[in-house]
Amino acid sequence: MAQKPSIPKGTRDFSPVEVAKRGYIMDTIKEQFKLFGFQPIETPSFENSETLMGKYGEEGDRLIFKILNSGDYLKKVDETLYQAKDSTKMTAKISEKALRYDLTVPFARYVVQHQNEIDFPFKRYQIQPVWRADRPQKGRFREFYQCDADVVGSTSLWQEIDLIQLYDKVFTKLNLQGVTIKINNRKILSGIAEVIGASDKLIDFTVALDKLDKIGEDGVKKEMKEKGISDEAIEKVKPLFSFEGSTTEKIAKLKTLLASSEEGTKGVEELEFITNTINEISLQTANLDLDVTLARGLNYYTGAIFEVAAPKEVKMGSIGGGGRYDDLTGIFGLKNVSGVGISFGLDRIYLVLEELGLFPETVALSTKALFINFGDKEALYCAKTIIKLRSEGIIAELYPDSAKMKKQMGYANKRAIPYVILVGTSEIEKETYTVKDMQSGTQNEMNFEALKDILL
Amino acid sequence: MAQKPSIPKGTRDFSPVEVAKRGYIMDTIKEQFKLFGFQPIETPSFENSETLMGKYGEEGDRLIFKILNSGDYLKKVDETLYQAKDSTKMTAKISEKALRYDLTVPFARYVVQHQNEIDFPFKRYQIQPVWRADRPQKGRFREFYQCDADVVGSTSLWQEIDLIQLYDKVFTKLNLQGVTIKINNRKILSGIAEVIGASDKLIDFTVALDKLDKIGEDGVKKEMKEKGISDEAIEKVKPLFSFEGSTTEKIAKLKTLLASSEEGTKGVEELEFITNTINEISLQTANLDLDVTLARGLNYYTGAIFEVAAPKEVKMGSIGGGGRYDDLTGIFGLKNVSGVGISFGLDRIYLVLEELGLFPETVALSTKALFINFGDKEALYCAKTIIKLRSEGIIAELYPDSAKMKKQMGYANKRAIPYVILVGTSEIEKETYTVKDMQSGTQNEMNFEALKDILL
Numbered sequence: 079m080a081q082k083p084s085i086p087k088g089t090r091d092f093s094p095v096e097v098a099k100r101g102y103i104m105d106t107i108k109e110q111f112k113l114f115g116f117q118p119i120e121t122p123s124f125e126n127s128e129t130l131m132g133k134y135g136e137e138g139d140r141l142i143f144k145i146l147n148s149g150d151y152l153k154k155v156d157e158t159l160y161q162a163k164d165s166t167k168m169t170a171k172i173s174e175k176a177l178r179y180d181l182t183v184p185f186a187r188y189v190v191q192h193q194n195e196i197d198f199p200f201k202r203y204q205i206q207p208v209w210r211a212d213r214p215q216k217g218r219f220r221e222f223y224q225c226d227a228d229v230v231g232s233t234s235l236w237q238e239i240d241l242i243q244l245y246d247k248v249f250t251k252l253n254l255q256g257v258t259i260k261i262n263n264r265k266i267l268s269g270i271a272e273v274i275g276a277s278d279k280l281i282d283f284t285v286a287l288d289k290l291d292k293i294g295e296d297g298v299k300k301e302m303k304e305k306g307i308s309d310e311a312i313e314k315v316k317p318l319f320s321f322e323g324s325t326t327e328k329i330a331k332l333k334t335l336l337a338s339s340e341e342g343t344k345g346v347e348e349l350e351f352i353t354n355t356i357n358e359i360s361l362q363t364a365n366l367d368l369d370v371t372l373a374r375g376l377n378y379y380t381g382a383i384f385e386v387a388a389p390k391e392v393k394m395g396s397i398g399g400g401g402r403y404d405d406l407t408g409i410f411g412l413k414n415v416s417g418v419g420i421s422f423g424l425d426r427i428y429l430v431l432e433e434l435g436l437f438p439e440t441v442a443l444s445t446k447a448l449f450i451n452f453g454d455k456e457a458l459y460c461a462k463t464i465i466k467l468r469s470e471g472i473i474a475e476l477y478p479d480s481a482k483m484k485k486q487m488g489y490a491n492k493r494a495i496p497y498v499i500l501v502g503t504s505e506i507e508k509e510t511y512t513v514k515d516m517q518s519g520t521q522n523e524m525n526f527e528a529l530k531d532i533l534l
Numbered sequence: 535m536a537q538k539p540s541i542p543k544g545t546r547d548f549s550p551v552e553v554a555k556r557g558y559i560m561d562t563i564k565e566q567f568k569l570f571g572f573q574p575i576e577t578p579s580f581e582n583s584e585t586l587m588g589k590y591g592e593e594g595d596r597l598i599f600k601i602l603n604s605g606d607y608l609k610k611v612d613e614t615l616y617q618a619k620d621s622t623k624m625t626a627k628i629s630e631k632a633l634r635y636d637l638t639v640p641f642a643r644y645v646v647q648h649q650n651e652i653d654f655p656f657k658r659y660q661i662q663p664v665w666r667a668d669r670p671q672k673g674r675f676r677e678f679y680q681c682d683a684d685v686v687g688s689t690s691l692w693q694e695i696d697l698i699q700l701y702d703k704v705f706t707k708l709n710l711q712g713v714t715i716k717i718n719n720r721k722i723l724s725g726i727a728e729v730i731g732a733s734d735k736l737i738d739f740t741v742a743l744d745k746l747d748k749i750g751e752d753g754v755k756k757e758m759k760e761k762g763i764s765d766e767a768i769e770k771v772k773p774l775f776s777f778e779g780s781t782t783e784k785i786a787k788l789k790t791l792l793a794s795s796e797e798g799t800k801g802v803e804e805l806e807f808i809t810n811t812i813n814e815i816s817l818q819t820a821n822l823d824l825d826v827t828l829a830r831g832l833n834y835y836t837g838a839i840f841e842v843a844a845p846k847e848v849k850m851g852s853i854g855g856g857g858r859y860d861d862l863t864g865i866f867g868l869k870n871v872s873g874v875g876i877s878f879g880l881d882r883i884y885l886v887l888e889e890l891g892l893f894p895e896t897v898a899l900s901t902k903a904l905f906i907n908f909g910d911k912e913a914l915y916c917a918k919t920i921i922k923l924r925s926e927g928i929i930a931e932l933y934p935d936s937a938k939m940k941k942q943m944g945y946a947n948k949r950a951i952p953y954v955i956l957v958g959t960s961e962i963e964k965e966t967y968t969v970k971d972m973q974s975g976t977q978n979e980m981n982f983e984a985l986k987d988i989l990l
Contacts, residue, residue, distance in 0.1 A: 083585055083643045083866045086631050089578030091644055093651070094658070097574040113924045115901045115931035118553040122545035122677055123579065123633075123663060124599075129539055143580075144602040146629055148667040152621045163616065165608045173602055175542050177579075187539045188547055195549070197948045199934055202550070207579060211604040221578055234934035236913060243921065351910075359917055410539045445571045454807075457692060461815055465699070468569045475571035478655055478690035492653045 088212070088220030098442035100223075100428060103252065104205055107225050107422050110248045111203040114240060116227045119202050121184040124175040131176070133183045133409060141210045143177040144169055177209040181226045182406075182419070189230055190410035198231030198415075217395075217425060228419030230406055235348060238382045238402065239355050241420045245386055245398060246364040248422065253436045255363040256389040257397070262372035263349050264379045264401075266332060269342015270318070270370075273335065274311040283307060287318065288373040295319045321370050325353050328368045348381065380404040384420055388430045397426045444473060446533050447497040448490045451477040459506050460499070463526065472533045490516060497533060544668070544676030554898035556679075556884060559708065560661055563681050563878050566704045567659040570696060572683045575658050577640040580631040587632070589639045589865060597666045599633040600625055633665040637682045638862075638875070645686055646866040654687030654871075673851075673881060684875030686862055691804060694838045694858065695811050697876045701842055701854060702820040704878065709892045711819040712845040713853070718828035719805050720835045720857075722788060725798015726774070726826075729791065730767040739763060743774065744829040751775040777826050781809050784824045804837065836860040840876055844886045853882045900929060902989050903953040904946045907933040915962050916955070919982065928989045946972060953989060 085091060092100065111118075124145055131139055151172045152160070159167060178184055181204045189196065205225045214220055227244065229237045242259055249257045267287075271280040282305035286298050293301070298319070302312050317335065321328060329350050336342030349368060356366050364386075372383050381402030388394045400420030407415045431437050447467065449460035460476050467474040477486045490498045500512040500521075511529045514521045524532075541547060548556065567574075580601055587595055607628045608616075615623060634640055637660045645652065661681045670676055683700065685693045698715055705713045723743075727736040738761035742754050749757070754775070758768050773791065777784060785806050792798030805824060812822050820842075828839050837858030844850045856876030863871045887893050903923065905916040916932050923930040933942045946954045956968040956977075967985045970977045980988075 083647050084582065085578050085585075085643075085647075086580060086582055089580065091578070091648065092576040093648070094573035094575060097576055101574070112900075113927070113929055115929055117550035117900055118548075118557075119550060120548040120553055122541050122547070123665070124542060124545065124677075126540065126542055129541075140604070143604075145633075146600040146602050146625065148596070148599075150621045152619050152624060160619065163608050165606045168608060169602065177601075187541075191539050191541075192547065192549070197945060199945075201931075209579070221580075229934070232934040234907075236907070236917070236932055236934045239917065240932070247924075355914060355917070358914060359921065444568075444573055451690075451692070458811060458814060461692070461695065461811070465815065468703075471569070473569055473571055475657075476692055476696070478685070478688040478692045489653060489655075 086220070088214030088218075090219060090221070094444070095442040099431075099437055100424065102437065102441045103424060103427055103431070104223070104225065106251050107248050108203070108205060110244060110251065111227050113247075114201070114227070114244050116201045116203040119185070119188060119204055120206060121178070121181075121188055121204070123207075124177050125184060125187065127170075127174055127176045129187050130179055130183060134179055138179060141212055142179050143209045143211055144173040145175040145177065147172055147174055178206070179210060180208050181206060181224045182228070183409075185226070185228060186407045186417075187410055189415065190407050190412045193412060199229050199237075200231055201227070201229045203227040217429070219425070223424045225422040225424055226419055227421075228417050230415050230417040233404075233416045235351055235382075237418045238352050239359070241384070241400065241418065242352070242356055242364075242366060243359070243361070245384075245420060246361040249364055249386075250362040252427070252431065254389065254427075254430060254434070256365070257363075258365045258367050258387045259361075260367050260369035260372050260385045260387060261349065261352065262369055262383040263345040264381055264383060265341045265345025266336065266349065266370060267345075267373060269336040269339035269345055270315065272339045272342060274307075274314040276307050276311045279305060279307055284373040287315075287371045290319065290371045318370055325357075325366070325368050328370070329353070332370070345381075352382070374399055374401065378403055382418065388426075389434075392430050392433055394426055394430055394433075397423045397430060399423075445475050445493065445495045446472055447474040447499055448486070448493075448495045449474065449476045449499045449501065450483065450486050451480045452500075452502055453480045456501050456503075456506065460501050463499075463501075463511070463529075466526070467530065467533060470530060470534065472530070474533070499529070542676070544670030544674075546675060546677070550900070551898040555887075555893050556880065558893065558897045559880060559883055559887070560679070560681065562707050563704050564659070564661065566700060566707065567683050569703075570657075570683070570700050572657045572659040575641070575644060575660055576662060577634070577637075577644055577660070579663075580633050581640060581643065583626075583630055583632045585643050586635055586639060590635055594635060597668055598635050599665045599667055600629040601631040601633065603628055603630055634662070635666060636664050637662060637680045638684075639865075641682070641684060642863045642873075643866055645871065646863050646868045649868060655685050655693075656687055657683070657685045659683040673885070675881065679880045681878040681880055682875055683877075684873055686871050686873040689860075689872045691807055691838075693874045694808050695815070697840070697856065697874065698808070698812055698820075698822060699815070699817070701840075701876060702817040705820055705842075706818040708883070708887065710845065710883070710886060710890070712821070713819075714821045714823050714843045716823050716825035716828050716841045716843060717805065717808065718825055718839045719801040720837055720839060721797045721801025722792065722805065722826060723801075723829060725792040725795035725801055726771065728795045728798060730770040732763050732767045735761060735763055740829040743771075743827045746775065746827045774826055781813075781822070781824050784826070785809070788826070801837075808838070830855055830857065834859055838874065844882075845890075848886050848889055850882055850886055853879045853886060855879075901931050901949065901951045902928055903930045903955055904942070904949075904951045905930065905932045905955045905957065906939065906942050907936045908956075908958055909936045912957050912959075912962065916957055919955075919957075919967070919985075922982070923986065923989060926986060926990065928986070930989070955985070 130142055155171045207221055207223050209221050245259050267284045271277050271283050276283050286301040290298050299312055332346045372385055374383055379401035383401040384399055385396045386398035388397050402418040404416045406417035451457050457476055464474045496516055498514040510523050510525055512523045586598055611627045663677055663679050665677050701715050723740050727733050727739050732739050742757040746754050755768055788802045828841055830839050835857035839857040840855055841852045842854035844853050858874040860872045862873035907913050913932055920930045952972055954970040966979050966981055968979045
């Protein structure tokens with residue numbers, strides 16, 4: 079192979095520093111998931127195609143990576159179908175498995191398959207990669223991790239309250255202060271569509287409203303008009319375009335607007351309970367903001383809708399999202415199981431922490447001390463010391479070859495190893511170590527205890 | 535979907551307890567990898583097909599999972615090829631990507647692709663799943679994790695010494711005492727083939743010898759004969775069938791046997807240096823055993839060969855293996871980079887720990903305290919307490935619904951939550967908690983400090 083090898087577009091190699099930084103975020107999330115009583119599960123990377131197909135819409139079906147059957151897979155394709163040379167129909171015959179597209183559908187499948195082993199309400203978390211045959215672009219990959227926490231089996235709003243606290247806690251622990259947790263409720267959106275007489279256009283209406291941030295009031299109005307929403311309805315909805323004030327004020331406005339809609343009123347009551355309770359409990363560093371334009375691919379959610387925005391000084395799409403979806407497991411035949419969950423956007427959180435310089439300095443800390451190799455006799459003395467240091471939790475290494483001093487020192491330098499240890503005949507005799515501080519350049523001879531204290 | 539959903543054969547769902555136990559093993563391995571100065575990398579789940587194909591032999595090529603191209607992939611297949619209906623030839627046209635088959639080839643690809651960013655010798659570890667379209671059977675899966683540590687860029691035997699210590703340390707930390715680290719050297723096997731005049735039959739010879747454990751001396755002799763190895767050669771090799779004694783004695787025997795072979799003598803010297811040094815350093819709980827029959831898919835290794843056997847009381851195949859392979863990256867055009875590495879067999883280690891009851895009791899510890907939900911007013915009081923407990927590192931939960939007491943207690947019971955906390959109007963007034971110890975059944979009222987002390 080003459081050419082330098084490469085990886086498929088939309089995928090990534092992660093270097094040691096990147097793995098360490100990603101691990102720091104995932105470990106922080108995982109720790110809070112656990113403290114909140116969520117339990118981990120893992121599902122296979124690929125599922126039977128019928129488990130995934132048809133669950134994410136037509137677009138989703140196309141973006142699912144399919145795995146080719148093994149063996150002489152063409153043999154089983156009948157001649158008529160083969161001659162049609164239709165890729166979509168052929169796929170169903172030559173592929174039975176597909177890579178996970180998200181964690182929610184496999185979770186629903188898990189719950190149904192293992193329903194007799196599960197104690198409901200079941201609080202599970204799952205941190206695993208997913209794959210999408212999307213066109214790769216900046217910040218969008220074909221393989222990426224999802225970090226999800228969901229509860230199934232209870233409609234209690236105390237779950238939503240817990241999940242808001244979970245967001246607050248994770249971002250506080252990541253030192254990312256000032257995130258905004260936006261909250262809305264599908265029932266409010268339905269209620270609005272109802273009172274303006276556009277119930278049949280709920281999806282069009284909310285999709286347009288969701289774009290307020292991006293295309294402004296005029297843009298939203300234009301889109302609503304194009305979708306056949308009447309001028310009268312658009313006029314009624316106007317208060318939403320400048321929906322300012324405190325949460326209490328917003329809720330009062332919504333109560334008035336939605337008084338005639340039973341569903342809308344229910345939505346406001348749910349929101350009121352959640353926001354009042356969070357107010358009582360109070361969050362550490364996050365802000366909770368009622369955002370009535372928030373919809374997030376609405377056909378999914380049935381109650382609360384969440385989305386987390388990074389602190390204002392960073393330009394970045396949402397770094398988390400979620401909501402309540404009644405009947406999560408209905409697609410697999412288990413009815414009436416309500417679920418609510420949130421997700422953390424690992425890649426974007428990474429970019430935000432990077433931009434704000436919030437990764438701890440110690441995050442990628444590796445080798446603390448490199449022992450110079452002057453030959454096998456010296457190396458043996460060093461090897462024995464290294465064992466003792468490692469058992470104290472100190473990362474120490476012997477340079478493997480008795481190469482030229484310059485080469486060994488160069489290696490320590492390039493890897494930013496803070497201490498280099500030199501052991502020659504004299505040190506062996508005296509049972510000491512000559513320690514070079516690579517930053518200051520100073521060099522001192524000392525015994526094991528002193529060495530350990532410096533490296534700890 | 536009427537049918538209960540299922541997962542593809544050879545794949546697994548992992549329940550919370552299983553994830554916790556697997557995590558315990560992986561975290562233990564990872565901690566030692568780090569202490570030994572190995573740094574983590576991660577590579578994509580799928581690679582370009584040309585990166586993987588042809589690297590694992592014909593059998594390997596068949597066992598690699600191929601990913602179907604997206605879109606109208608049949609359109610690009612020319613008619614002549616299409617009409618041939620040849621699955622293998624078709625695969626090359628309709629699939630460009632394939633799932634990782636092991637971690638070694640992607641690592642070699644990584645090293646070549648990133649050679650300018652890497653400081654050699656490069657010590658990397660990698661813990662990720664791999665996929666093989668193997669026939670599933672007990673203990674053999676189509677998706678499983680590999681845990682590898684390798685060093686590239688140095689031929690120093692101090693690496694082998696470090697890797698043996700790494701095995702010892704990991705199994706000691708897992709409380710799995712008495713594993714046997716078998717060691718051999720490819721050069722010794724070559725040397726034996728040379729001195730018995732069967733150099734041209736090295737692979738056949740070692741494959742047969744490797745089976746001594748399973749098919750016995752007579753079986754091995756029969757297989758060698760079938761492969762065309764002469765009676766005279768088999769007679770010469772006889773001492774290897776009962777190769778007993780201390781390592782020192784074994785090495786002395788090998789020195790005599792291999793005196794006329796330069797390569798064989800080199801292999802013995804390498805082994806002698808490694809075993810002598812390990813003797814000086816001494817291992818914590820593992821035994822190092824020179825096993826001259828050990829070959830492990832020989833065409834791969836060029837120097838040391840390792841394999842780890844579980845303690846004798848457990849019947850289990852190898853729980854780890856590895857060795858040195860010169861020219862790791864040659865397949866991708868970067869010559870003369872020697873590598874040496876070891877791998878831990880997660881699934882088998884899991885089974886061994888399970889069989890010997892070596893998982894810590896606390897491994898799957900989840901919720902410590904469940905707060906009973908008597909209604910929103912009581913729940914709010916509990917929610918505030920729960921926040922304080924969690925910030926102390928205590929896993930605590932509120933039952934989400936104010937369901938019947940019996941249901942809530944039943945939930946605590948089924949999930950084996952050790953403490954149930956009851957808070958009614960009286961407790962709120964007195965700022966206390968009634969704590970039920972689920973094991974003893976005793977119930978006590980106490981303040982927050984006392985509650986915290988019990989749960990910590």
